[in-house]
Amino acid sequence: MAKIYVNGEAQEVTLPLNVSELIKNNNVQQPEMVSVQVNEEFADRNEWDNIQIAEGDSIDFLYFMGGGNITVKG
């Protein structure tokens, strides 16, 4: 088991683990609505499968947020 930090909270994970798998493990409902940083570096979504998480890493999920209002069709 390895200890990592997701949005500041400690998590125990089993390595190897890539960013895509971490997103799945964290039950992110809409991965297309999240942006990811690993150790404060932006992680391009095209690379999520290739970026390996390491012991002690800090991962941030940044969620897309609009204005709570969505364009509504009449």
Add this chain to the structure above:
Amino acid sequence: MIELTEQQIERYSRHILLQDVGVEGQEKIMNARVLVVGAGGLGAPVSLYLAAAGIGRIGLVDADVVDLSNLQRQVIHFTRDVGTPKVQSAKEKIQAINPDVQVDTYHEFLDSSNAIDIIKEYDFIVDGTDNFPVKFLINDACVMAGKPFSHGGILRFHGQTFTHLPGTACYRCMFKEPPPAGAVPTCSQAGVLGAIAGMLGTIQAAETLKYFTGVGELLTNRLLTFDAKTMQFNNINVRPRTTCELCGEHPTIDHLIDYEQAACDLKHH
């Protein structure tokens, strides 16, 4: 600089009493020109507090009219305003609060054709919009025009905001590009607790006033997020991204883009 009248000294006395603001800071506020894009959930508290603070000139951009479903959170609009253009309704309230404030209204959508022309008239821009195409447009236009701005987003019980100054991280440094149009929150996942708009909007108004008075540390290079269910506030450090398509070392975006906005059919939910 403006010479404050006796009435103004009284009106702004609680600012003037603040050692960090004082008469000098109040004069800076009164010389300031702020553009508020969106006179809705975020734009309402932002405009109310900036008007009360005595911002010299406030520009309001919004193409919509007040709808009954807006009143749950857009506190600058009243029941009697339903059907009135939001910019007109907001202007009336701003002037009722503070006749010192000059209000410019733009009853139109902000898009690639008018964004730079409107933005360049102001010193600071507040993003109070509700959709990603315009959030990226505001970001891109402000970065291109070298203007500082406050970003704001809310969803359900969450809010997020950051402040951009030229050279600090921009929205694209964090989010690169809008989510695919079809992925934008489905109806069942959308909605917002009205007071969240007030929480986030007042943070944006405070950042604006901090910018003009030079007080404290702005929310630059960090994204402030909160969850009102737990009242946990979190600062996520972000940095200007060297690969940013807009402000990085080899930018590829050299013009404003009008992205498509997904629409949600409420009748099916």
